[in-house]
Amino acid sequence: MTRPTKHDPAKLRRDTAVLNRGFDPRLSVGSARPAVFRSSTYVFSSPESAERAFAIALGKVQPAESEEVDLIYSRLAHPNAEILEAQLVPLEPEARGAAVFNSGMAAITTLVLTLCRPGTSLVYTTPAYGGTHHLFQELLAAYGVLVRAVPAGDTAALRDAIATAPDPALVFVETPANPTLTMTDIAAAAEAAAARSPRPLIAVDNTLMGPVFQHPLPLGADLVIYSATKYLAGFSDMLGGAITARDPELLERLRLTRTLTGTILQPDESWLLDSRLATVSLRMNRQSKNAQRIVDALAGHPRLRRIYYPDRFEDPEQKRIYEAQCSYPGAIFSLDLEGGKPAAFDFLRRLEIAMNAVSLGGVESLACHPRTTTHSEMSAEQLDRTGIGEGLVRISVGIEHWRDLLADFQAALDAI
Ligand SMILES: Cc1ncc(COP(=O)(O)O)c(C=O)c1O
Incomplete structure (x- = not known):
């Protein structure tokens, strides 16, 4: 080899x-x-190199193959x-x-x-x-x-x-x-x-x-x-x-x-x-595996109207696109809770491991209510049309042990 x-x-x-x-x-x-x-600034090797670096930076001339151009600012x-x-x-x-x-x-x-x-x-x-x-x-x-x-x-x-x-x-x-x-x-x-x-x-x-x-x-x-x-x-x-x-x-x-x-x-x-x-692939693989296990275990919980997660798509067109386009389902899922906004807020308040914060993709698990936070710029009509309901909670799964996270989500759901 x-x-x-x-x-x-x-x-x-x-x-x-x-x-x-x-x-x-x-x-x-x-x-x-x-x-x-x-x-913030770089010393030029000569005034001529400075002139050349500016001409290249402004797109007036193209650098030659493998030319070392001076840094400017x-x-x-x-x-x-x-x-x-x-x-x-x-x-x-x-x-x-x-x-x-x-x-x-x-x-x-x-x-x-x-x-x-x-x-x-x-x-x-x-x-x-x-x-x-x-x-x-x-x-x-x-x-x-x-x-x-x-x-x-x-x-x-x-x-x-x-x-x-x-x-x-x-x-x-x-x-x-x-x-x-x-x-x-x-x-x-x-x-x-x-x-x-x-x-x-x-x-x-x-x-x-x-x-x-x-x-x-x-x-x-x-x-x-x-x-x-x-x-x-x-x-x-x-x-x-x-x-x-x-x-x-x-x-x-x-x-x-x-x-x-x-x-x-x-x-x-x-x-x-x-x-x-160098660790993005290691982290994302672990996060996606965690999310898959948690979603499988939460499915069917009586407090849930629906779980949004690529592995659980039912619409044939969505399934087709997912299979053609993605290798794994990833680590974001959304829960649509029975009981609308009060139930969603109650769920968020009861979480002890996942934190109530916007953003996603970190090694720690986060949960938020998109309708009143990340997507609150959208009108009520747009939110309803695109499926961002009152009871929707988005979860970004981290690299914690999945059983601890599952227990956290289950306890919060059971207590609503
Ligand atoms: C899908 C997506 N695109 C773009 C952005 C904006 O990125 P940033 O917050 O780094 O400006 C976000 C932030 O949440 C996002 O979720």
Whole structure:
């Protein structure tokens, strides 16, 4: 068997590559892990190199193959962001680059500012994370972008919206949708986009399943978006965002907007996130296994009207998309409780291990009431239509022992 080496990262498997790419110990006085480069500005090797670095940064000229370009200023790029971006690539099949941002919302804002112009259309799936929904419906629409929402999972409506939207610039798919886990067919969106000229780009918010259980680029997506705050960082102790893509030029356009808007991830956070990437697959596998066991044991509890979890989909179209798109069901599930909001609040108050907090993807289990928190930007009509009812509680399962978590959920349900 030939031995793949770190000098040929393309041949390494992802679990190895994530630890071996993008970092040269010689540039960090030999340290085995990257140093943190906190400097806001960088000393040029010569005035000519400074001139060249600016010309490249502003897109006036292209760098030569393997040219070493001087760093300029940390709002444009810095070593920790560059190391992190290189290490994100092997986690995303077919990605050729990544860009990191100081939150998931900073990534999404940078994306829409780069691609959407007044008079162009943005098609997106609902429910979407409340911040995303607000950004699209309030801010972007006010700047003249034609914003069109399509129910998640409705493949025919999605195809129709992409086919008929005036001058579509971007299709933004959050799948599975937070908090109902409704799945949208990425390949169908890509196929519908391919029939338009110019072709709108497909962005997938892969925060809930990726980069371990769902890979949007091989399904035809152009961009994969992460709230890195969630599974990538994994410990609920930092904010971050990331975008991966196949097309390096598209990433360069995003980086230019990032420079202008100041949305790059800071050096300390880049370093922290970098150290978490090697365990994302271990953590997510354990979290998903925990969630599967807990959901199986809770099913049929008399206090539950329904459990939202990919393993328990009954709708044949949802089952089909899940099987085509995801390798495991992930670690988020939502419980629809008998008794509406009072029952949901009572349940949250009674939990002793899972904490009542928004966010998800950390090693500790969290539970929240989406209708009054993460999704409260949506109108009552939109909430009802997208299945975010009064009795819905979203749970993000951590890496605790699943039997302890199950006992916590069962005791809270029994006591309502
Ligand atoms: C699916 C999804 N996308 C984007 C975001 C926004 O990310 P951030 O909070 O890192 O800005 C969130 C946050 O909850 C999310 O759940």
